[in-house]
Amino acid sequence: MTEEPTITTIAQHAGVSIASVSRVLNGLPTKAETERKVMSAARELGYVPNSAARSLKSRRSNQIGFAMADIGNPVYLAMIREIQPIFKAAGYRLVLHSTDADTADEIDVLRGLGERYIDGLIMIPLRLTGEHLTMFAAARAPIVVIGSVPEDAPVDNVRTDSRAGVRLAVEHLHGLGRRRIGFVNGPLDTVPGAARSAAYAEALAALGLPYDPGLTQVGDFYRAEGARAAARLLDRVPDLDALLCANDLIAFGALDVLRRAGRRVPQDVAVAGMDDTDLATLAWPPLTSVSLGSAERGRAAAELLLDKLENTRRAPRVVTVEPRLVVRASTDPSRIPGEEAP
Amino acid sequence: MTEEPTITTIAQHAGVSIASVSRVLNGLPTKAETERKVMSAARELGYVPNSAARSLKSRRSNQIGFAMADIGNPVYLAMIREIQPIFKAAGYRLVLHSTDADTADEIDVLRGLGERYIDGLIMIPLRLTGEHLTMFAAARAPIVVIGSVPEDAPVDNVRTDSRAGVRLAVEHLHGLGRRRIGFVNGPLDTVPGAARSAAYAEALAALGLPYDPGLTQVGDFYRAEGARAAARLLDRVPDLDALLCANDLIAFGALDVLRRAGRRVPQDVAVAGMDDTDLATLAWPPLTSVSLGSAERGRAAAELLLDKLENTRRAPRVVTVEPRLVVRASTDPSRIPGEEAP
Known part of the structure; x- marks a missing residue:
């Protein structure tokens, strides 16, 4: 390996999910078997704590945005509780925006991608306008949308039925x-x-x-x-x-x-x-x-975005989470x- | 007036609070008398919508940070609901950080002030360390702390009893x-x-x-x-x-x-x-x-920070909010x- 290991490469090498690597590297309780696999892969790849973070910090803002309609709705909290540790383990700070589902505010956050104050964005627009789609197409950094988007939208997408x-x-x-x-x-x-x-x-x-x-x-x-x-x-x-x-x-x-x-x-x-x-x-x-499946959707969105930050040219992906009563x-x-x- | 009017100067001129100006300029329901005063002051000062925002945008990130321990605690939501419209009216985007009361995360957010990705910060540290105080002293942008700080800390402070x-x-x-x-x-x-x-x-x-x-x-x-x-x-x-x-x-x-x-x-x-x-x-x-008084504390913090952004040399201030059962x-x-x- 000539490149510094990241939590994505550790996950691939260990054959476990990015979330599992994140849990182990954050010191959270994990199955012994998973922890063994992760630590073994980390050693083999020459991972030293925070080196992933350091290698990323050089060119980047080191911040990821999460834009939701209402910080007071606990459905978004459930997502944040999954998203934040994954990015923390990868050396990113999570910044949150509460937009009141105001399209102008959401477009303003998308503009933040252009201003390079964030390296990537997870967003949940309640109203998807032509302006959103135009900004998606013009974005210079990866975007994951939680919710429905047109099939050809150039963003990763996590949806539920x-x-x-x-x-x-x-x-x-x-x-x-x-x-x-x-x-x-x-x-x-x-x-x-x-x-x-x-x-x-x-x-x-x-x-x-x-x-x-x-x-x-x-x-x-x-x-x-x-x-x-x-x-x-x-x-x-x-x-x-x-x-x-x-x-x-x-x-x-x-x-x-x-x-x-x-x-x-x-x-x-x-x-x-x-x-x-x-x-x-x-x-x-x-x-x-x-x-x-708010927790699952949050986790999937974080994993897609992290993957896209490392594989910038891959095609957009869709992940669907099933509801249950x-x-x-x-x-x-x-x-x-x-x-x-x- | 040679300078462009801001919501602070409008509030002073109209003899009403910054929060009231914010409500009127955001089109929220307000007493008729207050609305009349604000609109009259805005006209006299030559305010045009968003000019305050534009005049600030030139040199600044146009973002304000709010760092709290736990986005899942609704005490912080009550603060955010006051802080966000005040900054929105003044042309700023609010970015939120949930730190789990982790000192390293809070220091990292304070570092963001140095990286100039935010123009000012409201924070609620649950544990106040020497490192916090060092960062406060070194900060190149204004900070308001909600909670207790030493009397000589170089930050504005909002506290409750x-x-x-x-x-x-x-x-x-x-x-x-x-x-x-x-x-x-x-x-x-x-x-x-x-x-x-x-x-x-x-x-x-x-x-x-x-x-x-x-x-x-x-x-x-x-x-x-x-x-x-x-x-x-x-x-x-x-x-x-x-x-x-x-x-x-x-x-x-x-x-x-x-x-x-x-x-x-x-x-x-x-x-x-x-x-x-x-x-x-x-x-x-x-x-x-x-x-x-979470709403009052949020409002006071936003008003102190906005004032400090415009009067960068004034001495730190303390606002105290009384509890009630x-x-x-x-x-x-x-x-x-x-x-x-x-």
Whole structure:
């Protein structure tokens, strides 16, 4: 080896994931076998701690950007908790941007790539505009987009099947005998809002339930806006027996409203969220939620970006993470919260 | 006026706060009278939208850093929600760093000031080392520290009286008739951990209660660590009738543990947190918490930094924010959650 080893080359040599190398080099608990493989590969390749970092520092800002809509949404925290240690092990500092899903702010962050204050960027645009795509094409540094992008976009892409996720939740609520299943969504001009709206209608159709636009209410992806939207929906449809919310924060707002209205959850109204955030077990009752694999998506995005920084000419890649349903007491009265894992 | 107006000069001219100017220029809802004053001052000073931003952009990175211990702690979110719009109105992009209270990471961020990738920094070091102080003295750009610093530190400083905050909580629990008041703290080698530990002992003494070291347990400022520490304390002191937690995340962990142990909150054990985060009303029961004025502290820090960027030679300033107790159902069974504000 003439080049200095990096965590990518160590991972290849050891036959383990980049995340595993990162864990070992960060001194985090790892399976003994994995640790042995990593340390052995590191020795063989002549790795000395931080040499990867030093070799990169020479020409670079040594910073990676992560741009998300709302730093207050724990779905992004779950991603950051995976992304940060991977880049730290590789000698990069992670800088975070909270854009409020404001396109101008996102474009401004993309401009930062041109100003070379970051060497690469992971971003989650809720609205994908022509300006985003133009900036992607012009970017002089690698970009990973978490979310949907056109197939020919010149960026690496990590996506989840939120349609399948919505279907899992609707089928679950239907399976519990619920037939008046409301849906509180975020704005329809966002990528997730549009996808989840279509998926809700499809899922009902697949179950032979009629699609009633009166059962849906658009708000925004925050707790206060979720509460307002849920309140409007409940006023309009008092005999609602289930409520699917397009993310957990909306569901927390809905729980606030249902409690104030004296409606029991889940006996009167079963409530499900999406994203399966850390807070799902803080809420009362603990929230059933569709996991869209935020930790996995964060890890995949970090690995793609790190790989692209070292293999700048390779073609864009797509990684897809499958959703799964996590059932808790907000839909299933038989779950006793006292027995829930923390 | 020969210089281009900035949001600071507009605020001075209009006789309103920088935050108010920021709200008006960002198009956020503001009192009509304030809006009139700001727009009138802006006109008189010849302000054109974004000219402040443009005039600053020439020589600067146009970025401000905010370094906090844990992006997952909503106390920092409350600060960011105040800081970001103020800098946005002034033409700056906010970049966030989550350091896990790791001194090496914090020093690395301070180094970023020297690399001129940020024009100024707001930071909240949980452990203040000699290295921090050396970097403060050497910094070529302004720094605001939220937390305690030595009196002669060459930085602006925003602090709260967490000692008074602990006293408010202990007096409240004592007033409810509780006499076995446990305390779950973060690490004692952190600034807040040390201050809150001393304050707990003082508050008991002031009430004539004995200080029993067996009633205190040190963990860390996270939910999972809070749960572990609370579990140890409960094992050791089964007749505990109140629990003060050094922040809200610890209190959420304690609520998890108490629920699993079948202890009713607040009837068996009254629980209070500190920071009064957004999540206090998500938890069950809603959490009594000591507000340390996170929004006010964030706003004060942003205003100090913005002022210092324009008046680079002025002496360091200190702003102090007073704590206050927010009582909810986790200590007071008479509070009916259905009547709680969202």
